[in-house]
Amino acid sequence: MRASTRRVLALLGVTALTLSPLAGLPALAVHEAGHALGAWLSGGQVTSVHLGLDLAGHTETRGGALLAVLLGGPLAAVVLPAGLAAVAGGVGGRLARAAEAVGLVVLLRAVLDLGWHGLIAPGPYSDAARVGAAVGAPARLVGASLFAVGLAMLLWLAARARYRMFQVSSMGPKPAA
Ligand SMILES: [Zn+2]
Numbered sequence: 001m002r003a004s005t006r007r008v009l010a011l012l013g014v015t016a017l018t019l020s021p022l023a024g025l026p027a028l029a030v031h032e033a034g035h036a037l038g039a040w041l042s043g044g045q046v047t048s049v050h051l052g053l054d055l056a057g058h059t060e061t062r063g064g065a066l067l068a069v070l071l072g073g074p075l076a077a078v079v080l081p082a083g084l085a086a087v088a089g090g091v092g093g094r095l096a097r098a099a100e101a102v103g104l105v106v107l108l109r110a111v112l113d114l115g116w117h118g119l120i121a122p123g124p125y126s127d128a129a130r131v132g133a134a135v136g137a138p139a140r141l142v143g144a145s146l147f148a149v150g151l152a153m154l155l156w157l158a159a160r161a162r163y164r165m166f167q168v169s170s171m172g173p174k175p176a177a
Helices: 003-019 021-041 066-089 094-120 127-135 139-169
Strands: 045-051 057-062
Touching: 003 021, 003 094, 021 045, 021 057, 021 066, 021 094, 066 094, 066 127, 066 139, 094 127, 094 139, 127 139
Parallel strands: none
Antiparallel strands: 045 057
């Protein structure tokens, strides 16, 4: 198989994986966990967490700081998979490479979700809209900021992973001069 064909197939595979619930569910789980963490860390309580197979999530909290609860979701959805990819990327071996790939795919999904719910279609109950209402800023500005943070992390980590792949392949046998 030609290298360009392999690259197109890999790209299609990653796209399908990213759009599937295989990436959507973990991305949703860390997002809702982030809302819960925001509530706990700011002295509030979590009364219920709902994770739906239809990829609808909802976390109900009581008390705590509203901004910490609201921002906790999108930030955790970006920071946790990015952290997994960053840490696993520093460790050698096949398992670490697999963990890095999982982190990158879940991060990509989180960034796409942020773009969709924050920039393209921020509904009245989206985190971006509610943070915007709390701080008096347009929802799309909040969405764009969160999207930019996620995208920057994703690009940095993906470039790092690619650079390492290139290093590994350039360590192979040298072509005869
Ligand atoms: Zn949320």
